[in-house]
Amino acid sequence: MEFDLPYWWLLAVPVAFAFGWLASRLDLRQLRRENRESPKAYFKGLNLLLNEQQDKAIDAFIEAVQHDPETSELHFALGNLFRRRGEFERAVRVHQHLLGRADLASSERDRAQHALAQDFMKAGLFDRAEQAYRALQGTAFETEARLALLNLYERSRDWSAAAETAAALERSGTGSFGTRIGHHWCELAQEADAKGQTQAADAALAKARAVAPHAPRPLLLMGQRLAKAGRHTEALGAWDDLRLRDLPAFALIASDYAASARAAGHAEVAGQHLRAAYEHAPGLDLLRALARLDGHELAAEPGLLPHLRQQPTLSAAQAVLSRPVEQWNSEAAEAVGEAIARAAKPQQRYRCAACGFEAQRYFWQCPGCLSWDSFPPRRVEEL
Template identity: 40%
Template sequence: MDFEPWWLIFVPVLFALGWLAARFDFRQMLRETRTLPDSYFRGLNFLLNEEPDRAIDAFVEVAKLDPETTELHFALGSLFRRRGEMERAIRVHQSLLNRSDLPDAEREHAQHELAHDFLKAGMLDRAEAAFEQLKDTRHALPALRSLIRIYESEHDWPRAIEAVKTLQGLVDEPVPQIVHYYCEQAQTALVAKPFDADAAHTALDAADHAAKQVGQRDGLGKAARVRTAMLRARLAQLEGDPKRERMYLESILADAPEFAGQVAEQLLANYRGAGQVAEGLDLLQRQYARYASLDLFNVVFRELRVQQGAALAWAFARGALRHHPSLLGLDRLLEAELSSTDGTQQEQERGPVRGADLSLLRSLIHKHTQRLDRYACRSCGFQARRYYWQCPGCNGWETYAPRRLEELE
């Protein structure tokens, strides 16, 4: 295509249009800047100088002078919540909701933020009511997830289950903890006076069904399956069916050997009730040889002392500690020996190590083992002396390994 000289006329025209546009934007920016209160710039200056408290005070003043600045209100409310100043956060978001001219989208946003304020402040009833109002809004999914957390904290398992079902109807998202919700219902039925066998069976059947659904899609952890088997074993025990109880407990030894320590006492009691305590002890010893754990060591050692005497129990302990060195194991060993009632015989079997020597040795070791004699959450690190299915610290499910801290180090 040939170049035409008259096209050069467009060059100065385009330049002039660009200059005018830039000048217009600059003037508009200056006008908008002049309308901003001085407090706004003071707040920015305090932020740049890392003085957050003074910056907050300045921005609060801006919000008072210009109530139309909704974004600033949201920013202040979130900042107050992160700092733990819940009363101020609630006041900011409530002031937004009280505005009659607030658009629907921003009103829903303010309602969502206010619900989170109530939740963090521990005002669960008000948080629940606030989240309920968001069910038909664009915040429905996060509100529903928050409601599930609230129902969990209130141990309202039926409503938690219904909320999970509603969530699964809205999004294609597995929620593995629903198995534990059913287990919690079964646990409640089992501890009732008298225990409610029908409710326990119904809840455990629902737990198995949920486990199959979740397991096919998301690889459900062993803990939920182990818990269901443990509850079925307890139900069988209460119903007077020791064979079925033993079947469920032994299935745990085969499918999840790391949980053997959690069921060893009940399994041993089952064998004792059938007059087969020696067979039960032999089973646990073989289980320990395959998968050693401190909890299982404690049960086997104590039962060996009762059935076969201190000498054989000590021989087992020495071999176990030689293959799996453990201060906790040694501490348990010394504790059991010091609590012995047949002192004369024990003194003879211990040889040159007298009771006073054992007491001194145990007191020295025990100081170092107290911090190791705990289970720990893999998510938040919360430590506890007993095993939890749900962490009391972060509320996560299946975050505890069934092993003591010393075994994990």
């Protein structure tokens, strides 16, 4: 039996159309089912995460990734959860998997690289973190990477790299890092001094003063180095600059200032400067320097008791207590008592064992966290 070719064509077209329509319906149903399952698992994980149920949230996100393995956002969410839980190896595997995908957009690749660097940083793998952060140069994460590198270098005490990174951040307009760079060069100066490299220390300190001309630390260190070398008059000059610029910082080396003044024969002028500084900003360090300038201990300083009356601190009270018994009187006893009472007051509280809330009176229910019987029936000083 023979058939004409046009007849077969007329029969084949509707059959092919029917098969195509059936296949598309099956694929569409499967796609809709997968799409319903994936968002459901994702939102379930998000809800668990908001309820601080991280274990269950991770299981939900893993399920969502299995339904839609090509979605990068789910991988990022899963990797960040692993990092927050301290499961750094699993976080690294997730982000390395993202970096290994050939279809990942460049912006998403940079994001995965940044997340991987954070994983290494949190895990304490500083060498690998440094490499990962350096790979982000020229990307949208460059500034964040440099800030992280700056913290990494400071933590590892790599002061040269820290100074270089901070300078790059300042050149990029991120902010002012002059004072921070000054600290880096001061650290380098101290390291050079410890190795006996005087010229290197001088150069580092000069750079510190150049990048941070108003910072107190370079002047403080300069005076200390000059005094150690026996150049007391020059040390006094550096410290006088510090005194005029930053009086609180000057108090840190007030005793050294008094010692250099006695060695250089400038005790009278130094005494005037120390008294003026004390009148402007009374402090025990300045009072101790005045006592050293006069050649006696702090306990014998005539201004100690008035200072204790003005600033009832335990350190001043301890100095008064170190006086000989025959020098004691009712005024000294009263001043010491006031200092001890002031120092003891913060310790005379009850503290909640659940949240740390402190109160002067005892509570059966904590006003802070509303826990019952969470206050131990003993004050902080008795615990």
